[in-house]
Amino acid sequence: MxxxxxxxxxxxxxxxxxxxxxxxxxxxxxxxxxxxxxxxxxxxxxxxxxxxxxxxxxxxxxxxxxxxxxxxxxxxxxxxxxYYEPLIRGSRTRSARSAWPIHGVPADMLTIELGDVHPELKHLRLRGRLVGNKVLPYWSRGEFSARAEGIPAPVLFWADDPLDLFFLQVQGSGRVQLPDGSMVRVGYADQNGHPYQSIGRWLVAQGELSLDQASMEGIKRWARDNPQRLTALLNANPSYVFFRELPAADGxxxxxxxxxxxxxxxxxxxxxxxxxxxxxxxxxxxxxxxxxxxxxxxxxxxxxxxxxxxxxxxxxxxxxxxxxxxxxxxxxxxxxxxxxxxxxxxxx
Structure with missing residues (x-):
């Protein structure tokens, strides 16, 4: 400076x-x-x-x-x-409509503060999982989603739309509107340790969108037109965010x-x-x-x-x-x- x-x-x-x-x-x-x-x-x-x-x-x-x-x-x-605070629709219980989990922090995820070992690395941390006597990287988005029911991660809510849930994770916090019309707040609790990768840039690299089309609305339009490729799109970002429910508050x-x-x-x-x-x-x-x-x-x-x-x-x-x-x-x-x-x- x-x-x-x-x-x-x-x-x-x-x-x-x-x-x-x-x-x-x-x-x-x-x-x-x-x-x-x-x-x-x-x-x-x-x-x-x-x-x-x-x-x-x-x-x-x-x-x-x-x-x-x-x-x-x-x-x-x-x-x-x-960025902004999004509103998505969801429920506290799973149903045919509300089928995509909003997870809390997994009990088996380790957080390693590198600054505790090397002070010059005080801003860096690793997330991992213990396998035998080894610490391996924690599951990527695709791996976590495929194994979610076998991972000890609480489900806070069930979202109505997987793409809305994805953008909630990108924003890091938001509100969930429940079937009775009430709203609850969720906030960032932790992340799986994998780097964020832009799905907009992935679509550009795939030749699906031009750079100026790769906005949030452009991505949503592409997803509506290509539902069979939605999973591949979301998994192009290996980062996965975990939430906590927050008390109701103004502001x-x-x-x-x-x-x-x-x-x-x-x-x-x-x-x-x-x-x-x-x-x-x-x-x-x-x-x-x-x-x-x-x-x-x-x-x-x-x-x-x-x-x-x-x-x-x-x-x-x-x-x-x-x-x-x-x-x-x-x-x-x-x-x-x-x-x-x-x-x-x-x-x-």
């Missing part, structure tokens, strides 16, 4: 910074217990819940310093995608920081480069557009596909409108992480 002046932050003067204040307060509910953040979070608490935009601007310029984020190759731009889903995400003001980042909870200024564009999207956001989540310095996943909110925006967002952007004055940036 490189220290910048506020005048070097693209779009800083254009944003309605007050709109990010609730997200900052969410971050402070966790960060205030950490020494570098305690002073600024105490100052934020003293301002109250609804300050003016000018007050928020003075607060940030007084307490924070902007640091431009770089990629390992020295470049300053990177990919900005979008957004819980991100990796453990606080509710704010629509349009939360992003997922790679925590090796950007500290979780930190304010970040994003300079990008709206989906399929050159219209500037320059906005103060909070780094409150992570994701399996979010790797690198200048890399962000923008949280659009809940429901189909948010899903449409998220599904077509694949922009270039720049990031500035805002750190309390005197705090050094992390070393990846």
């Amino acid at each position: 490189q220290a910048n002046g506020w005048e070097q932050v693209t779009g800083w003067e254009e944003d309605d910074l007050a709109a990010a204040w609730p997200a900052l307060r969410h971050s402070c509910s966790t960060l205030s217990r950490r020494a570098p953040w305690q002073k600024v979070c105490d100052a934020a608490a003293s301002i109250g819940p609804t300050p003016s935009g000018s007050t928020v601007r003075r607060f940030f310029e007084h307490h924070f310093a902007p640091w431009r984020v770089f990629n390992p190759d020295g470049s300053t731009t990177g990919l900005v995608t979008g 957004g889903p819980l991100g990796a920081l453990g606080v509710p995400l704010s629509a349009g003001r939360s992003i997922a980042v790679d925590p090796r480069y950007i500290p979780l909870g930190a304010p970040v200024f994003l300079a990008s564009t709206y989906p399929l557009s050159e219209r500037p999207l320059n906005r103060l956001v909070l780094a409150q989540d992570t994701g399996g596909a979010i790797k690198g310095g200048v890399r962000a996943d923008f949280f659009w909110g809940f429901g189909p409108d948010a899903g449409r925006e998220a599904g077509r967002m694949r922009q270039q952007g720049s990031l500035w992480v805002l750190l309390p004055k005197g705090m050094a940036p992390p070393k990846p």
Whole structure:
């Protein structure tokens, strides 16, 4: 990272910074217990819940310093995608209609924290299974699905549609509408340790779709037209996400920081480069557009596909409108992480 002046932050003067204040307060509910953040979070608490935009601007310029984020190759731009909280239909009991399991974490899956052995690997972990006296990789998506009934993984719910369930796993959290019309929330609990692979890119490589057709809606249309190939499509992504049922609550889903995400003001980042909870200024564009999207956001989540310095996943909110925006967002952007004055940036 490189220290910048506020005048070097693209779009800083254009944003309605007050709109990010609730997200900052969410971050402070966790960060205030950490020494570098305690002073600024105490100052934020003293301002109250609804300050003016000018007050928020003075607060940030007084307490924070902007640091431009770089990629390992020295470049300053990177990919900005979008995600959202989907709604899928399902049931607590299996039926002909609700036949695809939403699994909790398997009891036989091991999690090995490599940082416990080598501190320089503190951000890396392995998932595996014990076979005799050997630890082998945990089952891939295709292997897990084929063996699911013999694996000690609880079933939380049964989904009506396998493709909707797949996209729920890609998003990492969502809501399940039950037959009586009520809704329950599920959130990310763990993952099988296999890397995420884009099924859109798989379809492009197969010559089934062009790159501009490989959006969420384009993939769904292809799946409806090719039901006999749905299993092969889904298994092209070996990653498999396990969920937990969350208590009913207002606001957004819980991100990796453990606080509710704010629509349009939360992003997922790679925590090796950007500290979780930190304010970040994003300079990008709206989906399929050159219209500037320059906005103060909070780094409150992570994701399996979010790797690198200048890399962000923008949280659009809940429901189909948010899903449409998220599904077509694949922009270039720049990031500035805002750190309390005197705090050094992390070393990846």
